[in-house]
Each structure stands twice: as C-alpha cells, then as structure tokens.
Amino acid sequence: MEPICEDKTMLATDNLRYTKIPLNNGSGAIPALGFGTLIPDPIATRIATKAALEAGFRQLDASERYRNEKEVGEAIQDVFKAGKIKREEVFIATKVWNNNHRPERVKPAFEASLKRLQLDYVDLYLIHTPFAFQPGDEQDPRDTNGSVIYDKGVTLLDTWKALERLVDEGKCKAIGLSDVSLGQVQDIFEAARIKPAVVHVESHPYLPQWDLLDYCRKNGIVFQAFAALGHSSEPNLLEDPVITTIAKRVKKTPAQVLLAWAIQRGTALLTTSKTPSRIKENFEVSTLPVDAMREIREGIKSQVRFNAVVETGIPGFIPRGK
C-alpha cells in the first residue's frame, strides 16, 4: 500500500486508524492498528486492555506466554458487558508457547487460552516462536547450566498441522506464524493445507524486513509488525532525528509517525502501553505525507533487532522465571 497523502502536513483526522487488511482465511479482515498485551503486571494489563478498547483499538494480541490472558479476558468481558462493543467487532489473537509444540499438546493449550480469555473462538492463533521446548508445564525449561532445553522430536510443520485441525473444528478462524525467518515462512506456506494468514514479526524502521513484507504481499499473507515503536529499547527509535523532525513538521508525536508509517506501508502492527494517555495517543494516527514515508525509508540507515529470538531461539522481552 502506498501513502496517499500528498500534503506536507499530516491530516488532522482521517480514516487511517480504521484501516483493515483482508485475510486469506477466517474473519475477513484484520484491523491494522493493534494493541499488544505483553504487560507484566496483571492489574496494569486489565486497565490497559480496557483503555485500548475504549480508545478505539479493535485488534488485540495475547499469548499464553504472557501469563495474563485471564486479565485480558476480564477486561474484554467488562467492555462487552458495558454494551458498547460487540465480540465480533474485535479481532482477538493469542499464541501457543514453545513447551506446547507437540501436536497432542496444542489443542489443550488452545482450549486453556480460550477459557482464560472467556471466549468461544479466537480470530487468530499463532505459533509464538518456531522453537520447540521440552514438552511439559514449564514454559522456560533449562538444564543445570541454565541452557534452554529444546525438543528435537517435533517439527514446526507437525505443530502447524495441529493448528490446521483447530481451524477445521471452527474455534479458531485463522492461523499464523510468529518470530520466523523468510525461509521458515516459505517452508510452511508450501507444505500447508491451510496457508498462514498472518506472519507476526518484529518490525519498525530499524528492522523494516522489506523482503519478508514483499513475500507476504505476493502470497496474500498479512505481515504484522510487533514492537512498532521499538519496544522503548536503546537506541530509542522515538528519539531518532528523522522521526522527530517529521513529527514536528506534521504536528504529531514520534509514536504517531511510526504507527502511521507501519500502516501506510501495508502492515498490521502491534503497539503496547500501560499508560492510558499514550494508548489514546497511539490510536490518534493519521496519514503521513509521501515525502515523510520516503524520508523514513531512505533516511534511516540503522539496522537493529531488539528481540533476538529469531536468531538465538532464546526468548527476549519476557523476563525469565515468569
């Protein structure tokens, strides 16, 4: 998708925040602007999830690994019960974690997530990472040296086939992959009976992943960018001079510039905040002018991957022991 605003300033209001991207399977389309629930504190999770829905977000991302699906579910149900938003208006995703990759463990893990979220179905179920860990209840199995214990007895395709069966059973509308390389997406895409609807990977101007985006576009897969603001990690993308200069010019915040950029280049995205004022700010995006899109693509040279899980198999961002 190319930027559509020729003006030098950002439009004060437009429909960019309501952008939806068609899906090859499932619930029709995914709202591009999404809210992630990787929030360690349970009370903050509940407050933030409710604030996100009230601010206008209609795409939520959860995971059994975040250990807060219960609070996400409570927040969603609070909002549904208030009567202003209906279940079918919100696109809800969750993910199966590495200790549940064995096919016989997938359905119980999925049903436990549904129960904690208090839902009858999810719009999207993702394999959280392509790395299978020792099967069992321990999410972070380690040997006596502190090294992760992997499971060599199951392939990503085995786990994928178990997800396909969940789609057949109707409680999961679409399925996808997370933290994968282009090669892994190609392998699953070629072998799959039900193609991945979404590929969920770290992406922002320091890690644009244009090759993967191009592959996804050509094959009808939605590219979903997590850490769209760079996860507040250093080097801080929100302080990058290219971004702050554009933000001043278009009279928006650096966060709004980054989120608009992600939508305008055709991706769905996930951003997270436990701060209600920032949650509102992050929904108030509008279209960037063409020159700003070009400046971000051509002017930012830094390449930074903040979450090394794709390369190392060792999960980042989630503190150990949780």
Ligand SMILES: NC(=O)c1ccc[n+]([C@@H]2O[C@H](COP(=O)([O-])OP(=O)(O)OC[C@H]3O[C@@H](n4cnc5c(N)ncnc54)[C@H](OP(=O)(O)O)[C@@H]3O)[C@@H](O)[C@H]2O)c1
């Ligand atoms: N599959 C995976 O491996 C994986 C990995 C990471 C994330 N994810 C998903 O993607 C979601 C988003 O990732 P992320 O948490 O890295 O998102 P992010 O939006 O890039 O970073 C979140 C950080 O930015 C800060 N922030 C948010 N809005 C801001 C604003 N307007 N101005 C300044 N700072 C702001 C937040 O601070 P406060 O909270 O203090 O406001 C928080 O520290 C996660 O919740 C999760 O659902 C998936």
